[in-house]
Amino acid sequence: MKAEIIAVGTELLLGQIVNTNAQYLSQRLAALGIDVYFQTVVGDNAGRIRSAIETARSRADLLIFTGGLGPTQDDLTKDVLAEYLGRKLVIHEPSLRKIEERLAGNLIRIESNRRQALMIEGSEPLPNEKGMAVGNALTADGTHYILLPGPPVEMQAMFDGPATRWLLRLLGESRPLHSLTLRFAGIGESALEHLLIDLIRGQTDPTIAPYAKEGEVAIRLSTKAADEAEAAAKLEETVRAIERLAGRYLYAKEDVPLEETVVGMLRASGRTAATAESCTGGLIAELITSVPGSSEAFAGGFVVYTNVMKRELLGLPAELLEGPGAPGAISGETAALMAERTLERCGADYALATTGVAGPSPAEGKPPGLVYVALAERGGRTDVHELKLSGGRDGVRLRAAKHALYRLWERMKESMTNF
Numbered sequence: 001m002k003a004e005i006i007a008v009g010t011e012l013l014l015g016q017i018v019n020t021n022a023q024y025l026s027q028r029l030a031a032l033g034i035d036v037y038f039q040t041v042v043g044d045n046a047g048r049i050r051s052a053i054e055t056a057r058s059r060a061d062l063l064i065f066t067g068g069l070g071p072t073q074d075d076l077t078k079d080v081l082a083e084y085l086g087r088k089l090v091i092h093e094p095s096l097r098k099i100e101e102r103l104a105g106n107l108i109r110i111e112s113n114r115r116q117a118l119m120i121e122g123s124e125p126l127p128n129e130k131g132m133a134v135g136n137a138l139t140a141d142g143t144h145y146i147l148l149p150g151p152p153v154e155m156q157a158m159f160d161g162p163a164t165r166w167l168l169r170l171l172g173e174s175r176p177l178h179s180l181t182l183r184f185a186g187i188g189e190s191a192l193e194h195l196l197i198d199l200i201r202g203q204t205d206p207t208i209a210p211y212a213k214e215g216e217v218a219i220r221l222s223t224k225a226a227d228e229a230e231a232a233a234k235l236e237e238t239v240r241a242i243e244r245l246a247g248r249y250l251y252a253k254e255d256v257p258l259e260e261t262v263v264g265m266l267r268a269s270g271r272t273a274a275t276a277e278s279c280t281g282g283l284i285a286e287l288i289t290s291v292p293g294s295s296e297a298f299a300g301g302f303v304v305y306t307n308v309m310k311r312e313l314l315g316l317p318a319e320l321l322e323g324p325g326a327p328g329a330i331s332g333e334t335a336a337l338m339a340e341r342t343l344e345r346c347g348a349d350y351a352l353a354t355t356g357v358a359g360p361s362p363a364e365g366k367p368p369g370l371v372y373v374a375l376a377e378r379g380g381r382t383d384v385h386e387l388k389l390s391g392g393r394d395g396v397r398l399r400a401a402k403h404a405l406y407r408l409w410e411r412m413k414e415s416m417t418n419f
Contacts (some may be wrong), residue, residue, distance in 0.1 A: 003061070004039070012067075013041060050080050068150065073271065095112055120138060135148050148163065199245070215398050273288070276341070279397065280397050285303075302345075330356055330366050356403070
């Protein structure tokens with residue numbers, strides 16, 4: 001079944017409120033195995049609402065409306081649809097009694113709120129547990145319609161209750177959508193897509209949908225199945241194929257950020273990490289400490305933005321940072337020594353260091369986006385990675401920080417037999 005969501009309300013078009021209802025409904029419909037191909041927003045205008053109905057009917061089996069069921073004259077959804085279908089509006093008596101009880105003693109308000117008790121002739125009423133406007137569900141000429149109130153609290157309760165029960169009767173044996181999210185780091189969206197292009201081009205079921213997150217990439221796998229066991233079997237085959245092609249970048253088979261995975265690995269192994277940051281300005285430390293329980297995994301860190309701080313806090317020699325022929329602060333040599341001195345000072349098992357040019361201007365004659373990431377391990381080696389990152393200042397900083405965490409994850413995965 002194909003569905004279209006039609007949100008009615010001029011306030012949505014003016015940007016006065018955000019259409020969170022469409023997001024909520026799309027997620028719920030996907031769980032029922034109903035595909036949402038279009039979402040429409042239309043103002044409180046009878047002609048334009050009718051046009052939206054006509055267009056939606058040409059491309060969807062199920063039209064779900066939110067908004068326009070209230071007591072005022074610009075609440076037109078039921079009026080327009082009833083006229084379009086050639087049906088009358090009739091009073092739903094239980095809803096009217098509820099309105100009268102709630103507004104007892106205020107005859108003027110009761111009269112204006114009678115509109116909220118109207119329903120389209122021949123439709124099934126959808127009781128409103130959180131408000132007063134009754135919803136509608138009906139089928140006419142092969143098209144199914146559900147009318148829901150606009151306030152999210154009312155809409156969600158109505159959809160999850162009576163509307164979903166109506167849909168399940170309509171669907172009969174349902175094959176809902178099951179999804180799994182894979183998370184990748186150390187690789188961009190286009191590069192990951194290139195590795196998986198044959199799988200993506202040949203996809204049928206499950207479907208494969210890559211999408212970028214800042215500094216990371218996610219892939220959503222989706223399949224329709226009668227139950228969790230059937231879905232897991234179908235998804236697992238695709239996961240194995242992806243692992244064969246891009247497993248070195250796959251850090252989680254659930255929708256969690258890289259820093260959460262890294263902190264979890266550190267805690268499970270009883271190890272700690274520390275940081276020394278120049279161009280990222282403490283962002284790696286912020287990402288790590290945003291994870292609950294990170295106090296067990298993070299020893300501490302330094303923000304050494306200037307050469308003075310690099311010398312005074314980490315003891316880096318002036319001849320490395322400054323002067324003719326020196327590598328300079330923005331160099332692999334500096335990044336490596338920053339990481340090694342941080343290990344000594346913090347007593348951690350791993351140390352990450354970053355130095356580079358976040359932009360927008362060059363520094364030390366080096367271009368924006370040039371970043372060096374170093375990873376030192378107690379009793380192990382020190383690796384340095386040169387990055388050439390594009391984008392604005394904030395993007396460069398975040399991608400550099402995420403890349404540093406990726407390198408730590410990669411090293412732990414190599415050295416720890418239980419990961």
